[in-house]
Amino acid sequence: MARSVLVTGGNRGIGLAIARAFAEAGDKVAVTHRGSGAPADLLGVRCDVTDADQIDAAFAEVEAAHGPVEVLVSNAGMNDDTLLLRMSEDQFTKVVDANLTGAYRVTKRATKGMLRARWGRVILISSVVGLTGSAGQVNYAASKAGLVGLARSVARELGSRNITANVVAPGFVDTEMTAQLSAERKKEILAQVPAGRYASADEVAAAVQFLASDQAGYVTGAVIPVDGGLGMGH
Numbered sequence: 411m412a413r414s415v416l417v418t419g420g421n422r423g424i425g426l427a428i429a430r431a432f433a434e435a436g437d438k439v440a441v442t443h444r445g446s447g448a449p450a451d452l453l454g455v456r457c458d459v460t461d462a463d464q465i466d467a468a469f470a471e472v473e474a475a476h477g478p479v480e481v482l483v484s485n486a487g488m489n490d491d492t493l494l495l496r497m498s499e500d501q502f503t504k505v506v507d508a509n510l511t512g513a514y515r516v517t518k519r520a521t522k523g524m525l526r527a528r529w530g531r532v533i534l535i536s537s538v539v540g541l542t543g544s545a546g547q548v549n550y551a552a553s554k555a556g557l558v559g560l561a562r563s564v565a566r567e568l569g570s571r572n573i574t575a576n577v578v579a580p581g582f583v584d585t586e587m588t589a590q591l592s593a594e595r596k597k598e599i600l601a602q603v604p605a606g607r608y609a610s611a612d613e614v615a616a617a618v619q620f621l622a623s624d625q626a627g628y629v630t631g632a633v634i635p636v637d638g639g640l641g642m643g644h
């Protein structure tokens with residue numbers, strides 16, 4: 411049966427690949443954007459995840475069109491990289507607010523409906539650097555590590571209601587986020603990846619599809635790496 415799926419930041423990059431995979435599987439898919447609009451084949455709802463009122467309005471719009479959200483993919487994220495000693499408190503809190511507190515806000519809003527339905531899937535998009543750490547990304551890595559604790563706590567709180575909460579931790583994926591890296595930095599990163607290449611956004615989407623499936627009903631509180639082996643052992 412077609413499910414109501416919401417992908418935050420699903421208007422481009424990894425989120426768009428995730429949204430398209432659900433749409434191709436026949437689900438009713440909505441994506442958030444912050445004003446740039448969404449591709450015509452998806453329901454676009456305007457929402458900045460740092461604003462609880464905008465989240466509430468976006469969910470109301472999705473509920474009216476597709477019914478309560480049954481699968482939430484919290485994918486919206488940003489980075490603002492610099493070394494710790496140069497990182498202002500504002501740079502730290504801004505990234506944590508979007509990546510971690512934003513995930514808390516949308517998860518809280520989505521699970522209300524999931525509890526009523528006694529079924530739900532929460533999938534948070536973290537990063538390999540949340541587990542390994544990353545020089546120049548104290549704010550980003552901390553926010554991505556926080557998603558693991560968030561998902562595992564939700565898994566414990568809501569597990570008995572058929573609601574799973576899991577994390578997908580991608581390695582390096584070719585998107586606008588990684589386009590900012592210098593050619594030299596990209597070469598250094600690739601040298602560390604056993605697979606010897608970047609991931610495609612579709613490879614991240616495939617892991618999300620599995621976690622959202624009925625077959626994954628007994629997988630909860632897990633961190634699924636899609637990183638070509640970069641983070642092995644974590």
Ligand code: NDP
Binds near residue numbers: 584
């Ligand atoms: P992009 O920079 O290509 O896209 C980021 C998306 O997040 C956009 O849709 C953007 O919306 C949205 N977004 C950012 N801030 C907010 C906000 N405050 N409220 C709502 N939406 C917001 O990133 P990617 O596709 O590369 O990344 C997607 C996710 O995957 C992120 O969480 C990222 O941290 C994670 N990730 C990416 C990796 C990579 O190598 N690319 C590796 C590991 C994890 P808008 O269009 O409105 O700006």
